[in-house]
Amino acid sequence: MSTTTDVKPILMLVEDDEGLAKQLRWALADRYDVHCAIDRAGAVALARRVEPAVVVLDLGLPPDPNGASEGLAVLTDLLAFKPWLKIIVSSGNAERIHALEAVRLGAYDIYPKPVDIDTLRLIVERASHLHALEDENRRLAASKDRRPMLDVLAESPKMLDVCRMIERVAPSDVNVLLTGESGTGKEVLARALHGASTRVDGPFVPINVAAIPETLLESELFGHEKGSFTGAHKTTLGKIEQADGGTLFLDEIGDMPHALQVKLLRFLQERVIERIGGRSQIAVDVRVVAATNRNLAEAIAEGAFREDLYYRLDEVGIHIPPLRERPGDATLLARHFLSRYAQEMKRPARGFTSDALRAIAAYEWPGNVRELENRVKRALVLADGSHITGTDLQLEEGSFPTLRMAREEAEYEAVSKALCVADNNVSAAAKLLGVSRPTLYDLMRSLKLRD
Structure with a gap:
């Protein structure tokens, strides 16, 4: 249900370069309520006060502007009191090892330097959307008036x-x-x-x-x-x-x-x-x-x-369809099981790494939801880091289908079914599909349905 007044998600920038901070604020202020901090103490105090959904963090903060020790300390401090916070860290090619360490510690994603505003917008939007979904799930789970x-x-x-x-x-x-x-x-x-x-x-x-x-x-x-x-x-x-x-x-x-x-x-x-x-x-x-x-x-x-x-x-x-036929449900359920068992076992895991999420989405899940629950529970017990990896789940990342692959598969299924219903009459199949005969012939050639 839409409301007449939309409340903007709260975004916090932690950036000591005043010029860059102003540029980022100007670029993101149309969609987010943006707040800025320039150092570790200011970032922690501001986060406690405004409770942001997403943080954009420069790892090179004073007094270590050429390193990452201060930025990583900010990351650790923020996640300590707000584990579900989505923190996006900046990384240049020479700093990639620091960015990977940040992800290991719980950062949500990395954005490259020099900053591309359009890329950063997409990353922030995705992080904000995920935070909203997880927040809603936690709110519903805690509700006493459950449906x-x-x-x-x-x-x-x-x-x-x-x-x-x-x-x-x-x-x-x-x-x-x-x-x-x-x-x-x-x-x-x-x-x-x-x-x-x-x-x-x-x-x-x-x-x-x-x-x-x-x-x-x-x-x-x-x-x-x-x-x-x-x-x-x-x-x-x-x-x-x-x-x-x-x-x-x-x-x-x-x-x-x-x-x-x-x-x-x-x-x-x-x-x-x-x-x-x-x-x-x-x-x-x-x-x-x-x-x-x-x-x-x-x-x-x-x-x-x-x-x-x-x-x-x-x-x-x-x-009830098997989990492999339910796109998106595996990652949704995995996050639910992780949250549930992390609380029950008092474990520090805060989420999944990107490779784990890709592996969860690509895996066929022959044991369905029961297998997913067992793998998440076992990974939570055995994981060393704060985030569950694909290795912890004993899953390989696999190949995630591209949009082109998905479109070709859907077209192949639709054309094959139409030809079957029309008893291989191309004119009748084209009418069923709502396309012209030449278009259908082109599709059939590209899909190798007919020589």
């Missing part, structure tokens, strides 16, 4: 569609089937669905069907009466009864034994259960959310999963 979907961190179009679907489905009582690869966050989304429903004040009861031996699973789900079998010393409520008035989450439902599928189907049809060893029918008011990483259509074809149970569970189906 359920705030626990789902996403910015990719596919995951935002999933979130919108959950928000639409939550107020009703239909059963929901969540599908997706292992580690994509199905339980997080199930809890979000429960939190957004009218059952939010009732219990959320999860059970992992695959983790419980078949001999115990029936008792876990349906409960048992005292004396119903050896070791049944008291009457015990099953997960279904425990979820009365709330939501039952059946994780890995595709691994449920066939015999128990019949009993679960009967419960979904009649909404009553019988405990093991019991004779009375017990009515239970519960919403069922199930999840699986299996292809249930194949399981049905193989006779491993009942088709009638599938349709009872899949009143609304929601597919």
Whole structure:
């Protein structure tokens, strides 16, 4: 939502060259509330007073204008009391070793000397945007009045569609089937669905069907009466009864034994259960959310999963895309996990180096969100510096796709699909794509779709 009065982000310049400081201030004042300091003491005092989002720091400050000791000391002082501050340091070719040391200590980025105003503007804008996003995430995480979907961190179009679907489905009582690869966050989304429903004040009861031996699973789900079998010393409520008035989450439902599928189907049809060893029918008011990483259509074809149970569970189906198909989400989640575990473990890590962020964005994440969380947690324990590197994550930087590569891939997919739909009729495919026949022929040649 836009406001009539836009508050400018606060930018602090630490520069002892008065002429250069005036030039930078003039160039950046249209977008930022700019404050200036000329030395270490002034910079620390000013930062505490105005609380900037971004600092542009010249490492060559007096009394060491030809070195970097004073500038690095300013960097360390500022990050000590404001770890999330984005500090951009200046670097000439002869000073590059000092700039790299600054990045190791926690600087956000480097800008080259002599100063190119357009380049510096881009770096500052990017740093300011990132600071605003992180600040908003911290504010929401600290909020006591939390909304359920705030626990789902996403910015990719596919995951935002999933979130919108959950928000639409939550107020009703239909059963929901969540599908997706292992580690994509199905339980997080199930809890979000429960939190957004009218059952939010009732219990959320999860059970992992695959983790419980078949001999115990029936008792876990349906409960048992005292004396119903050896070791049944008291009457015990099953997960279904425990979820009365709330939501039952059946994780890995595709691994449920066939015999128990019949009993679960009967419960979904009649909404009553019988405990093991019991004779009375017990009515239970519960919403069922199930999840699986299996292809249930194949399981049905193989006779491993009942088709009638599938349709009872899949009143609304929601597919959760793997992390590799969610551009931007990996870095967003990585920053969240780093912030969370740094607080829990009282570790000093303040962020990721640029090579780590590129590696996170380029990696395929076969283990999805669970793998990402584990790698960040392990890196936080083992890292030596204040920032997590790609080496700490045990990831190679990899090759990040350029805009040209992404455009060519999108064009290849669109043209291939149009030709397939049009049965290789170029005129019809061109009409589908909204381009002329000559343009489509040129595209096909450049994409090597036809000789």
